[in-house]
Amino acid sequence: MPSATLLGQALISGVLAGGMYGLLALGLSLSWGLLRLVNLSHFALAFLAAYLTYEMGTTYHIDPWWSVLVIVPAMFVIGLLQHWVFDRFKVNELASLLITFSFAVILEVAIQLYWTADYRRFETHYSTLSIKVGAFYIPVLELILCLVAGVLAWGTWLWLRKTYVGKALRASAEDAEIAAAYGVDHKKLAYLLSGLGAAYAGVAGTFIALIATLAPAQIWAWLGVVFAVVIIGRLGNPLGALFAGMLIGASESIAMAVLSPAWAPVVSFSVLIVLLLWDPDWS
Amino acid sequence: MTGAQKLSGNLPKLAAALGIVVFAVLPTAGLPAFYDSFFYLIFFWISLATSWALLSGFAGYFSLGHAAFFGVGMYTTATLTTKADVPFLATIPAAAALGALLGVGIGAVVFRMKRLRGELFALLTLAVTFVIATIILNTPIDGGAGVFMSAVPMPHLLPTQTGSIYLLGFLMCVATLGIAWWVAHSRLGMGLFAIHDDEDVAEAKGVPTFRYKLIAFALSAGIAGAVGGIHAMYVGFLTVAGTFELTVPLYVVLMSVLGGARHWFGPAVGATVITALLYAFISGGEAMVGRAVVALVLILAILWLPDGAVPSVKAWLRKRRGPAEEKHRAPVIPVVPEQARPAGTRTILQVRGATKRFGGLQALAGVDLDVREGEILGLVGPNGSGKTTLINVISGFYPLTAGSVAVDGAEIGHLPAHEIAQLGVARTYQIPRPFVNMTVLDNVALAATFGGPSRSQAEIRAEALHWIGFTGLAGKEEALPAELNLHERKFLELARALAARPKLLLLDEVLSGLNPAEVDNAIRLVRAIRAQGTTIVFVEHLMRAMVELSDRVAVLNEGKLFALGAPNEIMRDPAVVSIYLGKAYAA
Numbered sequence: 071m072p073s074a075t076l077l078g079q080a081l082i083s084g085v086l087a088g089g090m091y092g093l094l095a096l097g098l099s100l101s102w103g104l105l106r107l108v109n110l111s112h113f114a115l116a117f118l119a120a121y122l123t124y125e126m127g128t129t130y131h132i133d134p135w136w137s138v139l140v141i142v143p144a145m146f147v148i149g150l151l152q153h154w155v156f157d158r159f160k161v162n163e164l165a166s167l168l169i170t171f172s173f174a175v176i177l178e179v180a181i182q183l184y185w186t187a188d189y190r191r192f193e194t195h196y197s198t199l200s201i202k203v204g205a206f207y208i209p210v211l212e213l214i215l216c217l218v219a220g221v222l223a224w225g226t227w228l229w230l231r232k233t234y235v236g237k238a239l240r241a242s243a244e245d246a247e248i249a250a251a252y253g254v255d256h257k258k259l260a261y262l263l264s265g266l267g268a269a270y271a272g273v274a275g276t277f278i279a280l281i282a283t284l285a286p287a288q289i290w291a292w293l294g295v296v297f298a299v300v301i302i303g304r305l306g307n308p309l310g311a312l313f314a315g316m317l318i319g320a321s322e323s324i325a326m327a328v329l330s331p332a333w334a335p336v337v338s339f340s341v342l343i344v345l346l347l348w349d350p351d352w353s
Numbered sequence: 354m355t356g357a358q359k360l361s362g363n364l365p366k367l368a369a370a371l372g373i374v375v376f377a378v379l380p381t382a383g384l385p386a387f388y389d390s391f392f393y394l395i396f397f398w399i400s401l402a403t404s405w406a407l408l409s410g411f412a413g414y415f416s417l418g419h420a421a422f423f424g425v426g427m428y429t430t431a432t433l434t435t436k437a438d439v440p441f442l443a444t445i446p447a448a449a450a451l452g453a454l455l456g457v458g459i460g461a462v463v464f465r466m467k468r469l470r471g472e473l474f475a476l477l478t479l480a481v482t483f484v485i486a487t488i489i490l491n492t493p494i495d496g497g498a499g500v501f502m503s504a505v506p507m508p509h510l511l512p513t514q515t516g517s518i519y520l521l522g523f524l525m526c527v528a529t530l531g532i533a534w535w536v537a538h539s540r541l542g543m544g545l546f547a548i549h550d551d552e553d554v555a556e557a558k559g560v561p562t563f564r565y566k567l568i569a570f571a572l573s574a575g576i577a578g579a580v581g582g583i584h585a586m587y588v589g590f591l592t593v594a595g596t597f598e599l600t601v602p603l604y605v606v607l608m609s610v611l612g613g614a615r616h617w618f619g620p621a622v623g624a625t626v627i628t629a630l631l632y633a634f635i636s637g638g639e640a641m642v643g644r645a646v647v648a649l650v651l652i653l654a655i656l657w658l659p660d661g662a663v664p665s666v667k668a669w670l671r672k673r674r675g676p677a678e679e680k681h682r683a684p685v686i687p688v689v690p691e692q693a694r695p696a697g698t699r700t701i702l703q704v705r706g707a708t709k710r711f712g713g714l715q716a717l718a719g720v721d722l723d724v725r726e727g728e729i730l731g732l733v734g735p736n737g738s739g740k741t742t743l744i745n746v747i748s749g750f751y752p753l754t755a756g757s758v759a760v761d762g763a764e765i766g767h768l769p770a771h772e773i774a775q776l777g778v779a780r781t782y783q784i785p786r787p788f789v790n791m792t793v794l795d796n797v798a799l800a801a802t803f804g805g806p807s808r809s810q811a812e813i814r815a816e817a818l819h820w821i822g823f824t825g826l827a828g829k830e831e832a833l834p835a836e837l838n839l840h841e842r843k844f845l846e847l848a849r850a851l852a853a854r855p856k857l858l859l860l861d862e863v864l865s866g867l868n869p870a871e872v873d874n875a876i877r878l879v880r881a882i883r884a885q886g887t888t889i890v891f892v893e894h895l896m897r898a899m900v901e902l903s904d905r906v907a908v909l910n911e912g913k914l915f916a917l918g919a920p921n922e923i924m925r926d927p928a929v930v931s932i933y934l935g936k937a938y939a940a
Binding site: 108155159161163164165167168169171172173175176178179180182183290293294297298301330332333335336339340342343346347 | 415462463466471472473475476477479480481483484486487488490491497599603606607610641642644645647648649651652655656659
């Protein structure tokens with residue numbers, strides 16, 4: 071059994087790593103829960119944003135805190151374009167899953183053709199900074215990531231709960247036709263939400279560039295975990311996505327410390343399977 | 354039939370037989386080993402994609418976990434051959450059995466939960482894949498080092514090693530296609546197609562949905578397991594990452610969707626095209642571009658050919674041939690005039706203390722009701738009084754909370770819906786729920802197949818055509834339900850219910866939404882049905898029809914039987930009027 075310090079450190083790192091799961095889950099959860107579209111290309115968009123951050127940072131020496139101002143709006147536009155296709159062809163849930171998967175493969179190939187399959191690492195002078203609190207180390211970048219994820223999740227949650235737009239979106243998710251009969255302009259809202267989801271992928275991508283090592287195949291690395299997080303956090307619930315992300319991050323990290331790193335993938339899926347079987351209405 | 358016609362009818366069979374012989378002896382023709390390997394891969398993907406379609410295409414349970422069954426098969430063969438010295442060929446049935454067992458195990462749990470359809474089923478199967486992969490990786494089955502198969506002796510089916518593997522892959526492919534063909538043309542396939550379109554209705558029409566889904570899952574996973582067993586020998590070196598990768602489930606989905614997942618031959622077409630395409634790009638050194646092209650093809654196919662290539666081509670051919678070829682044509686049956694047949698005294702339906710609670714809501718609060726053989730009983734009551742719930746409880750859609758229901762003396766209160774249907778209870782839905790991907794004829798034939806007595810295919814066709822003619826749908830046999838108007842769809846509901854030759858027919862607002870002329874027509878039909886000896890319980894708001902049709906009327910209010918008697922008396926009863934219109938009108 072590892073020491074208490076080690077477990078505590080595992081818990082902190084896990085929660086902070088879970089912030090990334092939560093941030094990635096946020097956009098997915100919104101489009102799946104409120105638009106009934108399963109967007110697998112979310113991960114590819116995040117990596118595209120990460121590579122763009124890397125490119126701007128290394129080739130043009132633009133700081134990520136500036137490049138994000140270009141990348142996030144660009145992602146927003148990609149989200150709009152994607153939704154135009156879904157809207158034009160009246161794509162259902164399963165078809166959206168296949169289409170966005172294919173789109174993700176195309177993006178992966180494009181990334182590999184431009185940046186090659188080599189591992190890329192974006193080094194900055196602050197990438198390894200950490201604060202020492204008692205016996206524990208808290209990495210600064212991941213802390214910022216969690217704060218940003220928290221602000222986005224909380225803001226989106228408030229927006230959905232408290233404003234007309236949010237209520238209209240939830241009404242449309244329940245029954246689009248009836249909502250439309252009450253004057254909800256579902257189409258416009260759906261475009262907005264799709265753009266927003268892609269923009270969140272852009273934010274996640276910036277942090278991926280700063281924290282992780284980039285390789286095209288890594289696009290698929292988080293897919294399973296993040297889907298588990300989306301369902302555990304309940305579809306369409308931004309705060310749920312964030313908390314579920316942190317919960318899974320912490321559980322994985324502790325499983326790694328107590329068992330072995332190789333067992334980590336089982337954690338999230340076991341939680342997911344148990345949850346779905348225990349309460350099929352959960353999501 | 355002339356000789357030429359006979360020949361053209363048998364042409365596909367002859368071509369298939371010829372193809373099988375040619376491909377079986379191909380490796381002995383002395384072609385470079387490259388061809389063995391290329392064709393093996395095509396057979397491999399055909400088998401895998403077709404096996405996926407058995408569950409996911411036919412029954413609509415979209416799985417992303419095909420790699421799990423395939424991988425279990427691979428590791429079964431690898432473990433048995435390398436650790437237990439079992440001969441390679443003997444491990445393949447074991448691989449199939451373990452794959453099937455895993456499928457049935459997952460199905461036995463998941464298929465009990467109605468919520469776990471659609472994309473949740475897909476993700477659940479994906480999650481199972483990851484869990485199994487991690488377990489294999491962390492246990493001595495693999496242990497992270499991978500498994501070498503090079504020391505395993507390959508039986509000499511053909512002179513060369515690659516030829517022998519080729520032959521195994523080919524036999525597997527033929528067997529898989531044979532199974533898919535058989536399923537698609539059997540009772541099982543018919544039931545699976547119905548499950549795909551509307552599982553609840555399929556169950557109500559007598560399809561044993563749970564059992565059928567388990568059989569489909571077992572076949573699908575079992576074939577994938579066997580394919581994995583053979584493939585272990587082909588790859589020679591197994592790793593967890595290589596076996597359980599996302600490519601397998603996604604490619605089988607892609608291939609099936611492209612070719613047409615609901616057609617037995619669709620996945621084979623998709624698999625051949627995609628494999629050849631990928632191979633061309635890989636041999637040209639452009640594997641990455643090949644992946645992107647395949648992805649692009651998939652996007653375009655889903656947007657423009659959502660049903661897949663094979664069904665689309667078939668539809669196009671049918672259109673080109675035009676209406677000249679009408680295989681089935683229902684005779685128009687004049688609705689027989691009513692022969693007043695007195696209702697018997699025997700009780701056909703006996704409801705005792707029927708109670709149904711939804712959480713805190715008491716929809717039925719202990720209903721007692723006897724329906725006599727051959728009578729028409731009208732069921733009325735204000736909205737929310739429990740009329741449709743009573744129909745749902747009798748037909749088994751909802752289980753009873755308490756009480757009992759007996760049909761012809763047999764207790765049915767706790768039977769699954771399909772068994773109730775087989776005992777002679779048929780129902781219609783207030784809002785028609787046809788199987789949308791089946792023609793009118795197939796819709797009715799399904800009900801005749803699963804609800805009625807067991808008969809030959811030809812008799813079932815004849816029965817279905819009879820009821821199509823009876824309900825005035827003649828000429829629409831090959832139409833899809835989407836091409837019918839509301840009135841015709843209501844009559845399709847009726848035809849489906851009648852084709853099961855029910856003892857007891859439950860009609861849920863068949864007249865709502867019809868215009869006066871259509872209502873007259875429907876009333877004549879209901880009388881004609883009764884004249885054939887069927888007992889009818891019908892829910893209706895239209896008082897004219899209620900008075901004209903029913904022998905007795907039962908009034909439900911707040912989940913209880915409020916009044917029962919002859920229609921004219923009941924409608925004049927002040928107490929009945931008051932529950933409908935409030936006390937002020939009761940005087």
